[in-house]
Amino acid sequence: MTILVTAAGHLGRLAVKSLIARGVAPADIRIGARTLSKVDDLVALGVNAVELDYDRPETVTAAVAGADKVLLVSASEPGKRVPQHQAVIDAAKAAGVSQLVYTSAPHADSSTLILAPEHKATEELIVASGVPATVLRNNWYHENYTGQVAGAAESGVLIGSAGTGRVASASRADYAEGAAAVLTTEGHIGQTYELAGDTAWDYAGLAAAISEITGRPVEYQNLDTAAHVAALTGFGLDEGTAGFVSALDANIAEGALAEASNVLSGLIGRPTTPLVDGLRADLA
Structure with missing residues (x-):
């Protein structure tokens, strides 16, 4: 099984380390990064690094190809997220991934939060794609x-x-552990978790x-x-x-x-x- 983490920022890096801590072999993990030299420390652990730039769909397609599961870490630039996420969703559908996990926003479908609309749109794209998915509303x-x-x-x-x-x-580490738990245990397909x-x-x-x-x-x-x-x-x-x-x-x-809720603490067991x-x- 190959798990792709799409971004090498704070949350993505922590998710990789949480996956390893949960027993996933480093060789079974891919980390996507725009600049591969920035993940040399993860490569040193045995993780596979692949070029992945949300603004270059061809790199997304290549990075997702052959992955069994994908953690789509939300892009960081407001106003650009929807097309960036669409590239990952399209690639996941084409690759036939068994689970796409997306880091969304709290109550994205109904919230007044200024960041919510892009996350709501992404969730709708995931549903429309038919890709088996889990939504983590962090x-x-x-x-x-x-x-x-x-x-x-x-x-x-x-x-x-x-x-x-x-x-x-x-903490970011808490959410990263939650994502790793969802990627490594059963029963999460089709679920939306308010974390x-x-x-x-x-x-x-x-x-x-x-x-x-x-x-x-x-x-x-x-x-x-x-x-x-x-x-x-x-x-x-x-x-x-x-x-x-x-x-x-x-x-x-x-x-x-x-x-507040205990859903996240329930996933991470602490x-x-x-x-x-x-x-x-x-x-x-």
């Missing part, structure tokens, strides 16, 4: 907030516009986690959307990025990421990683 990653730790610790203030909205995040951390936290809790990690007092300052965008542009973000970040906070305020531990590990 909630937020703890690591999405690592970049805010140093600045918040230095200033003593964590800014945002999420109000008291909660986030049921887990999240065991508990949800708000930005005041994030500020407390930063305080615990850094040893410096940090408080959360909630701003309205306009003030949040102004602050972010003042820090050097362009208007588009600042607007995107504030829109995500608005989604959080609406509750789009608040749903509690999900607490926020403070996930941030600390990523900083290390």
Whole structure:
């Protein structure tokens, strides 16, 4: 059996390591990458590296050919995901893969989350293709907030516009283990799993986690959307990025990421990683 992981970013790399930890022989794993030299460490473990660029369908077709199972790690650039994912789905159908596992977004078919429409469209393409599939609707990653730790610790203030909205995040390693579990055990074809951390936290809790990690007092300052965008542009973000970040906070305020569950912990056989531990590990 050959398992292809389509991308060599953080989640894909962790998924490869989780597959190996679950007993999959490295020689039975392919890792797709645009730049093969970036996965030399995985090749050293015995994993097969193949060129795979979502924007070059011919590389996708070649990478998928002969694979039995495919973990389609969602592409990272908003606005381009649907055609990029379509290339993988088409290649999986042509190759006759036995299972396509896709990393989607929470409640992609009904959520107001700004990222949801592309994931919803991808899920629909998978259904239309007829490829046997499992959809993993991953909630937020703890690591999405690592970049805010140093600045918040230095200033003593964590800014945002999420109000008291909660986030049921887990670590990338948790989600990677969940994907590996679905790829290596039976009974998951046709299933859609809403995956999240065991508990949800708000930005005041994030500020407390930063305080615990850094040893410096940090408080959360909630701003309205306009003030949040102004602050972010003042820090050097362009208007588009600042607007995107504030829109995500608005989604959080609406509750789009608040749903904690034990589905992920059930798949991985342990509690999900607490926020403070996930941030600390990523900083290390």
